[in-house]
Amino acid sequence: MSKVWAIAFNTFKEAVRNRILYILLIFAVVLLLFSGVARELTISAQEKIIRSLGLGCINVFGLLIAVFVGIGLVYNELDKKTIYTIISKPIDRWQFILGKYFGLLLTIYVNVLIMTIFFYFSLYYQTFTSDEALAKIYASYPRGQTPGTLQHLGYLAAAMVRSAGGTIKTLCFFPDQVTANLQIVILMTCLELAIITAFAILYSSFSTPTLSAILTVFTFIIGRGNEDIIRYTWYLERKGLTSTAALMKYRGAQFAAHIAPNLKIFYSDTSYRALSDPPVVVDYYAIAYAVVYSALILSLAVLIFRRRNFK
Numbered sequence: 001m002s003k004v005w006a007i008a009f010n011t012f013k014e015a016v017r018n019r020i021l022y023i024l025l026i027f028a029v030v031l032l033l034f035s036g037v038a039r040e041l042t043i044s045a046q047e048k049i050i051r052s053l054g055l056g057c058i059n060v061f062g063l064l065i066a067v068f069v070g071i072g073l074v075y076n077e078l079d080k081k082t083i084y085t086i087i088s089k090p091i092d093r094w095q096f097i098l099g100k101y102f103g104l105l106l107t108i109y110v111n112v113l114i115m116t117i118f119f120y121f122s123l124y125y126q127t128f129t130s131d132e133a134l135a136k137i138y139a140s141y142p143r144g145q146t147p148g149t150l151q152h153l154g155y156l157a158a159a160m161v162r163s164a165g166g167t168i169k170t171l172c173f174f175p176d177q178v179t180a181n182l183q184i185v186i187l188m189t190c191l192e193l194a195i196i197t198a199f200a201i202l203y204s205s206f207s208t209p210t211l212s213a214i215l216t217v218f219t220f221i222i223g224r225g226n227e228d229i230i231r232y233t234w235y236l237e238r239k240g241l242t243s244t245a246a247l248m249k250y251r252g253a254q255f256a257a258h259i260a261p262n263l264k265i266f267y268s269d270t271s272y273r274a275l276s277d278p279p280v281v282v283d284y285y286a287i288a289y290a291v292v293y294s295a296l297i298l299s300l301a302v303l304i305f306r307r308r309n310f311k
Contacts, residue, residue, distance in 0.1 A: 003091050007099025008106060011073060015107040020068045025111055028061040029118050050126060054119040055185055058112060059267075062193045063220060065108050070200030071212035073100045074305070094302040101201045101298055108193055116186055120170050120179055124163035127178050129156065184282055185267075191290035192266040196220055198297035205305045222256055223263035230257045261293050 015021060031053075074097075077083040086096060170179040199219045203212035222229070236250045265286050 003095045004099045004102065007091075007096060008101075008103035011100050011103025012106045012110075015069050015104065018069055021065060021107070021111070024061055024064050024068070025114065028057050028111075028115050031057050050123065051182070054122065055182070055189070058115045058119065058186060059189050059192070061115065062108055062112050062189060063196060065111055066104070066193055066197045066200050067213050067216050069107060070104045070197055071204050071209045071216065073104060074201065074204040075207075075209050075212070093306050097201060097205065097298060097302045097305055101198060101301075104201065105194060105197050108197060109190060112186065112190060112193070117167055117171070120167040120182075121163050123178055124166040125159055128159035128162055188266040188283070188286060191286060192263050194290050194294050195223070195261050195263065195297070198294040198301070202297050202301040202304070205301045206308070219260060220263070222260040225264075226257055226260055226262040227264050229253050229260075233257065262289075265289065 077086065166176070166178065170176070170183070173183070175181075175183060196216065196219070200212065200216045203215045207215070230253075233250055233253045236246060236253070239246070241247045241250055265283070
């Protein structure tokens with residue numbers, strides 16, 4: 001496995017130098033930090049909206065990183081002819097594919113960690129500077145007096161320090177009421193991204209970057225709607241497969257539902273419950289599903305890559 005990790009770390013270094021990665025990360029961080037604007041635009045359920053926006057940013061930008069960085073990992077080696085140098089060394093092709101996969105996954109998880117840090121910080125800061133928190137501060141002053149500019153700036157600075165402390169505490173697995181359940185939701189997001197990353201590597205092993213991007217995005221969309229596709233097949237079955245068109249729709253929907261991963265298990269129940277008070281427990285079935293499915297997709301990628309002729 002030392003060769004796999006060597007390729008993985010080299011892939012990580014290459015991905016870090018990718019400009020697209022920085023553009024996506026900066027845009028995600030800016031969106032997270034300005035999530036407080038959503039609080040001003042809503043009347044009720046402000047905390048839930050901020051949480052939903054933050055979790056959505058982490059999920060969407062994690063997907064974009066997997067797509068725009070992952071689709072060219074294998075193709076670039078072929079295009080630049082560096083694959084000849086790699087395969088001439090005592091490195092098996094399965095080690096090359098696994099190394100690329102773990103390197104890309106490491107890149108995605110590091111970026112998810114960075115986005116999570118800013119997400120937690122934003123949540124704490126919005127809590128400490130909310131209207132309710134400021135009202136309590138103003139109530140402590142004598143009647144008719146309000147804090148001056150320096151006092152207000154001092155409170156905002158203290159709120160930033162407290163937000164940083166709360167973020168560190170949550171990252172050390174000591175969440176509180178502000179960040180309750182969010183760690184499990186982010187874990188489910190990482191599992192979902194592990195499957196999408198495996199597909200990105202698979203498509204990159206036999207197609208061009210443009211086609212790989214399209215296929216990866218389609219896989220994500222179909223995977224998110226997998227359960228809805230299954231319900232659609234039930235609807236067609238109840239309606240009756242009396243025509244050729246209906247039969248083709250039924251077979252096509254069945255094929256898509258059975259081939260694509262069921263990504264809805266990573267967010268359907270967990271994400272909704274994370275926005276409420278009841279605690280969310282780790283779904284070990286989802287963990288096992290992600291590991292097994294990713295392994296199967298990577299095995300298919302290795303099989304395809306082994307059959308490629310580079311001469």
